[in-house]
Amino acid sequence: MARYSQLGFVDAASPLMEQMIFFHDHAMVVLLLIINFVLYMMIYFTVQKFICRTIYESQFTEFIWTVVPAIILVFLALPSLRLLYMLDEIGDSALTLKCIGHQWYWSYEYSDYSNEISFDSYMIPTDDLEPGDFRLLEVDNRAVVPYGCNIRVLVTSEDVIHSWSVPSLGIKVDAIPGRLNQMGFYLNYPGIFYGQCSEICGANHSFMPICLEGVDTKSFTAWLNTLEAYQK
Template sequence: MAHPSQLGFQDAASPVMEELLHFHDHALMIVFLISTLVLYIIVAMVTTKLTNMYILDSQEIEIIWTILPAIILILIALPSLRILYLMDEINNPHLTIKAIGHQWYWSYEYTDYKEIAFDSYMVPTQDLNPGQFRLLEVDHRMVVPTEAPVRVLVTAEDVLHSWAVPALGVKMDAVPGRLNQTAFIASRPGVFYGQCSEICGANHSFMPIVVEAVPLKYFQDWSTLMLEDA
């Protein structure tokens, strides 16, 4: 999760998020090089004593400043399109979960298990246990297995919401009457926090998302326990 004074992204917990981090570094390096070049040109023009009042145009310079930006855009666009394709690709999910946004909580339905469904509310500050995070902890976490493709079907019951977990590299709008889908693979066990990322009313800030990734054996034990309690 995020920490105070943090400058970078959260630690990646899925292959897609790792790709997003690499793309961020790639784009930032290009921005740095462009900024350095522009700064050098400005300093050189201000400090030089050489002047030429007779150059009205230069075909060579115009070709350079036309082709160079096109090359830079291609260098940014190609890896970006690749990541967009990876984010939209959903192949044979091992588990499908339906996430439903409400004002102001989330509901989860495990469609592969007919009787596993629950609501997920934020834990009030006065009810938090030591070590739990204010405005981020919920009473029922969404539990998923690690190293397995998980598909999340996202919708809403009332107004627009958005289901987002930064460490997993997922963000999908929840639209009433429409079923959107996203997918992720949790590459390591852990607890990953997110929040509704679409302004949805007075308590928009109080409907967190918590995904707990566990090894397959523990997920099977959890699902068995949930079915027994249903």
């Protein structure tokens, strides 16, 4: 049974996800008002033995129930278009992370440096999990990024269509063979953020999780130097 904390969205870790949650709450308020009004009218006219002819054939009433929904759509469209623009906008990025989907694992590349750093990320089998690890979400090599700066993500695939998705960041980018998609995000705080492939990509679709770790800039630089020395 779901607990109270599991009935909504995951905690937002980026400004984009915060805006998505805000828009969801905004739309839900409008939706609840519409549902309550329509339910009231249905009950009212069901209880009544007849509908007044002045209401049934009123042009003014038809005008009202045509204009009001249009106004409601405007209240939903304006914040929706603003959010879509924010999702599509990518500012100056401090780091580029390239994610490549395979059947059935992810590869990551840090191509901003003279020596390109790359590694594969596989799901840890259930028998090898440590106490406190999350089943079907832990990986052997996490993608590490610094928090507090803009990150650009390039996503592609080498075989079939995958989808790189991290709910707490508000990110879902399709990985399509022969095509390079991009999206940006900004981490508000350090932590470990999980996701999964959100496109049905074959028999082991549910076994290619995403594990993103946000650290401070100093720790990220140290991790990067260690990985670069190891790959040499």
